[in-house]
Amino acid sequence: MAKNVLVTGGSGRLGNYVCSHLKKEGCNVSSFDAAPPPPESDNVKEGIPFVQGDLLDLGDCLRAIAFAQPDVIVHLAAITGPTELLSPYGEKAALAKSPFRYTQRRPEDDCMKINTMGTFYVLDAARRMNIKDVIISSSYYATGIGGRWSGTTYTPQYLPVDEEHPCDPESTYALSKYLDEEIGKAFARAYGMKIIALRYMGVFYENNEGSRKLYKFGVNVEPADDKNKGLMVDNTYQYVDARDIANITELCIQKIRDSALKPFEAFFVSTDTTYLEDTEEVITKRWPFIKDLGKNMKGTEGIFSIAKAEKLLGYKPAYSWRNN
Numbered sequence: 319m320a321k322n323v324l325v326t327g328g329s330g331r332l333g334n335y336v337c338s339h340l341k342k343e344g345c346n347v348s349s350f351d352a353a354p355p356p357p358e359s360d361n362v363k364e365g366i367p368f369v370q371g372d373l374l375d376l377g378d379c380l381r382a383i384a385f386a387q388p389d390v391i392v393h394l395a396a397i398t399g400p401t402e403l404l405s406p407y408g409e410k411a412a413l414a415k416s417p418f419r420y421t422q423r424r425p426e427d428d429c430m431k432i433n434t435m436g437t438f439y440v441l442d443a444a445r446r447m448n449i450k451d452v453i454i455s456s457s458y459y460a461t462g463i464g465g466r467w468s469g470t471t472y473t474p475q476y477l478p479v480d481e482e483h484p485c486d487p488e489s490t491y492a493l494s495k496y497l498d499e500e501i502g503k504a505f506a507r508a509y510g511m512k513i514i515a516l517r518y519m520g521v522f523y524e525n526n527e528g529s530r531k532l533y534k535f536g537v538n539v540e541p542a543d544d545k546n547k548g549l550m551v552d553n554t555y556q557y558v559d560a561r562d563i564a565n566i567t568e569l570c571i572q573k574i575r576d577s578a579l580k581p582f583e584a585f586f587v588s589t590d591t592t593y594l595e596d597t598e599e600v601i602t603k604r605w606p607f608i609k610d611l612g613k614n615m616k617g618t619e620g621i622f623s624i625a626k627a628e629k630l631l632g633y634k635p636a637y638s639w640r641n642n
């Protein structure tokens with residue numbers, strides 16, 4: 319797969335997986351980020367060329383594209399941790415505990431600005447330089463399940479939730495990812511670009527102690543009690559292994575020009591669920607208000623379906639805890 323690829327956010331957590339994976343697969347990879355890669359990262363070990371710059375500066379985006387001469391841009395850079403997602407006054411504590419060097423906690427308006435305008439500038443620079451293919455990072459939060467500040471539950475209209483399901487985001491981060499997708503759709507319509515939005519579930523990093531503590535595999539899901547009343551607000555007990563994200567990114571690069579793909583496509587990306595019981599039982603126990611919808615679920619499949627990625631991209635998660 320000899321392609322030139324520019325990865326924005328290459329110094330971040332996922333960037334470190336995606337850049338080195340694509341390089342191993344034969345791509346000429348360059349990284350564009352506000353921060354240099356950590357000295358111990360694979361990007362440094364493998365000598366991935368790095369352009370330092372700000373997403374919010376069109377000139378920096380153009381400079382990165384001029385340097386990388388990409389066939390495809392993989393846009394990962396974003397603010398993933400707006401302070402709004404932390405408990406009040408919890409920012410310092412959360413930062414101290416963060417196992418990741420470049421996870422940035424920034425105010426909500428920075429998150430909105432960098433995520434939405436950053437995506438706009440990357441796509442605007444791409445179309446000015448006649449780069450037609452871009453893969454952008456979205457999130458399952460775009461659906462509205464994450465950061466429900468209203469205190470109301472996310473209520474799926476049907477299960478499993480697929481990419482056609484309506485979105486009703488509330489938090490800044492969720493809204494920024496939803497708007498990123500809308501920006502992507504507009505560029506695909508206006509400039510004949512092909513744009514794929516990958517809606518990752520929470521990411522698991524196998525080589526990171528903090529990540530291993532966060533994700534519990536093989537669990538029996540706790541039944542809803544009076545305290546949580548079975549609200550569906552964030553955790554669907556699904557995760558995606560960073561190595562599967564690297565794999566699906568490679569598949570997107572290979573398939574982005576397939577006629578089966580519309581100019582803009584969104585895909586949920588998950589590796590597996592974390593629980594032992596069948597999904598129907600988990601729903602009945604944990605989210606009784608949608609137990610009737612759960613009757614459609616098969617085995618331990620997730621609330622968010624990856625059937626579209628399996629069908630159109632040939633995605634097959636390779637790193638499930640169930641097989642390892």
Ligand SMILES: NC(=O)c1ccc[n+]([C@@H]2O[C@H](COP(=O)([O-])OP(=O)(O)OC[C@H]3O[C@@H](n4cnc5c(N)ncnc54)[C@H](O)[C@@H]3O)[C@@H](O)[C@H]2O)c1
Pocket residue numbers: 326327328329330331332333350351352353371372373374393394395396397398418420421422432436455456457458517518519520521
């Ligand atoms: N990690 C997850 O659980 C998860 C889940 C769903 C979606 N995502 C999405 O995946 C993408 C990558 O996430 P990650 O976990 O690697 O995040 P990360 O915070 O580890 O990395 C993001 C990178 O973006 C860079 N960046 C931020 N602002 C920038 C700017 N203005 N100009 C240039 N670079 C800038 C940062 O320096 C950092 O290196 C993001 O778009 C994120 O929203 C992540």
